[in-house]
Amino acid sequence: MSEAIALIDYGAGNLHSVHNALKAAGAGHIAVTADPDIVRGARRIVLPGVGAFSACRNGLWSIPGMVEALEERVIRGGVPFLGICVGMQLLATRGLEHGETPGLGWIPGDVKRIERTDPRIKVPHMGWNDVALTAHKGAADLIEEGEAYFLHSYHFVPDDGHHVAAMTDHGGGIVxxxxxxxxxxxxxxxxxxxxxxxxxxxxxxEWDPQ
Structure with missing residues (x-):
């Protein structure tokens, strides 16, 4: 299992579609897993997420040893990590959906509801939108200009703007x-x-951040 890409299964991700997309992108062995020991041996880790921040957070924390394994492998081990949608939002210090819920705290900041400053702007932010680069260094080098599919009502607001790799516009800037x-x-x-x-x-x- 040391060569596996760990796709974390905590009951809150679009696992089938993410698995198929990784295979289509050239991935070899993908371990769809809720086993912390497999995570500790993974060479890359993907954390998906769909739904409410608090539900995703509780699902991840409910797996004994999973958060500790992620911190050991990602933060101390330095393996490449990709968070998708709420999986990205869980990197924040806290989510402010249905009260205050602590996140992983790996990238300090808050997850807040998208504010409707224009009645023509709909929430959730759903559909295709531009991705505009704001940084070119490290992990940010993986992002390119283009159009991507969004579906969310809450957005990540990092404390440090240097952590923002790309922006989109939906009645104002959204990370x-x-x-x-x-x-x-x-x-x-x-x-x-x-x-x-x-x-x-x-x-x-193909990314090697070392």
Whole structure:
């Protein structure tokens, strides 16, 4: 299992579509797993997420030893990590959906509801939208200009703007991607973003942040 890509199964992700997209992007063995020991041996880790921040957080924390295994492998081990949608939002310090819920805290910031400043703007932010780069370094190098598919009502607001890798516009700026060291998080869904998303996943599969 040491060569596996660990796709974390905590009851809150679009696992089938993400698995198929990773395979289409060139992945070899993918372990869809809720086993912390497999995570500790993985060479890449993908954390998907669909739904409410608190539900996803509780699902991840309910697996004994999983958060500790992720911290050991990602933060201390430095393996490439990709968070998708709520999987990206869980990198934050806290989510403010249905009260305050602590996140992993790997990239400091809050997850807040998208504010409707224009009645023509609909929430959730759903559909295709532009991805505009804001940084070119480290994990941010994996992001390219293009169009991706979004579906979310809450958005990640990092404390440090240097962690923002890309933005999109939906009645105002919304963070499309965050990056730090060996961490990349995308608010959009690569598995639903056709050629653009598969190209991103292919770059992630080849990425060596060391």
């Amino acid at each position: 499309a991607a965050v990056a730090r060291d060996n961490l990349l998080g995308v608010q959009f869904h690569p598995e639903k973003s056709q050629a653009y998303g598969l190209a991103l996943l292919a770059r992630f599969l």
